[in-house]
Amino acid sequence: MSPQVPRDFQLGVATSSWQIEGDVTGRGLSTWDEFAQRPGAILDGATGEPACDHVRRLDEDLDRLAWLGVDAYRFSISWPRVVPGGAGQPSSAGLGFYDRLVDGLLARGIEPVATMYHWDLPLELEQAGGWPKRETALRFADYASVTAERLGDRVVRWATLNEPWCTAFPGYASGYFAPGRREPGAALAAAYHLMLGHGLAVDAMRQAGARNIGIVLNCFPVLADTPEMAEAAAHVDGLQNQLFLDLLTGKGVPAQLLARCAASTDWSFVNEADRAIMGVPIDWIGENYYTVTRVGPPAPGDWTSIAKDGDAYPDAPPLSFAPRAPLTDMEWEVIPQGLVDALHRISQAVPDVPIWVTENGAAVPESRGANGLVHDPLRVDYLSSHIAAALQARDEGVDVRGYFAWSLMDNVEWASGWTIKFGLFAVDPTSGTRAPKASAHWYRRLIESRGSFLEAGG
Ligand code: IFM
DSSP states (O other): OOOOOOTTSEEEEEOOHHHHOOOGGGSOOBHHHHHHTSTTTSTTOOOSSSTTOTTTTHHHHHHHHHHHTOSEEEEEOOHHHHSTTSSSSOOHHHHHHHHHHHHHHHHTTOEEEEEEESSOOBHHHHHTTOTTSHHHHHHHHHHHHHHHHHHTTTOSEEEEEEOHHHHHHIIIIIOSSTTOOOOHHHHHHHHHHHHHHHHHHHHHHHHTTOOSEEEEEOOOOEEESSGGGHHHHHHHHIIIIIHHHHHHTTOOSOHHHHHHTTTTOOOTTOOTTHHHHHTOOOSEEEEEOOOOEEEESOOTTOOOSTTOSGGGSTTOOSOEEOOOSSBOTTOOBOOTHHHHHHHHHHHHHSTTOOEEEEEOOOOOOOEEOTTSOEEOHHHHHHHHHHHHHHHHHHHTTOOEEEEEEEOSBOOOOGGGGGGSOOOSEEEOTTTOOEEEOHHHHHHHHHHHHTTHHHHTTO
């Protein structure tokens, strides 16, 4: 059964630049472009060109969003498209593309929600040291400033970073994501400088005229599968959740983590004066929720959950990840209550700041009917139960304002390439053609029917 969604609860869809845009001739390279060239780094050898060829197909994709009837579209801006090389002169063609995107959304009555950084770091900045270096945070604020100056009059809401945990830990500790480094100390420095970049960018963007600025985290409840794994679960939670919530609220690195990760770093990059920068008040916060992290006893070679091997958590005691069925194609446990709990935790940690569920969705088995329609009933069940969970948290007093389904269309799912599909629209990676799946039709009806249960007295 579909959830009963009040009319004032915003519904949208989300994407990210590297996963859909293509057209690399028009931009600089990112760490993901370089990573994609490494044999075996991306499961099926997918690359950022053509991805979904979205730059060239912009107008038709805008029409798809209008057909769905979404209130808002969350996209990310490609730093190497706007500032090729990561520093210096912005590209007028790059900014021009986002002008067209934002204007096209507004013309269709759709709110543009822009994320400044969804993992595609300009390659040159990585070659100069990447996020483990403080300098990268400064360059991020410069790029955020020029972008805000250009688009700040039209973008309705901004996020600085998407899921800084993913850039820092799978990127620099386990090496499962670009830039593929396996340096736990560098990962901790990366997490810190990402959050410094966030704070500097908020300030720079406000000065450039942008309003409604926040950040998108991926806070997952971390559960100990057995009582003796409580300590390991606390370690994972510290790195997955508490580190980012504490830096974001000006508390600095949690004292427990300073001690827990002493074998990987001396924390010499921490500067007390940064607390206030990172803790700059924000206007909203986004939560990307997919699953919980269930920590079990060590079982060598047994980790399956993407980007979640123990190496992604520096200095963690021996552990394994023990998701319980039902699982999605990502081997992620389906547990809507986790979203309720995550939303409560965020609202307690960052009080008086409205929350949007900025990503939620599932990669599930699909089948094609005789008429060519892709049937994906498990995706409909997943989306439905998680929208209900967001509304439950709202009923329980959390200020949740809306929900974005991940994703508008199938796209390059990072290290899994095209092998994993999250889209409401099916995309043929060879021809680029798109077609709505059954879930897209369901979401469209849900959006359309919002509030009707009230009128019907329900
Ligand atoms: O595809 C990603 C997205 O880029 C960030 N959040 C999780 C999604 C699914 O893995």
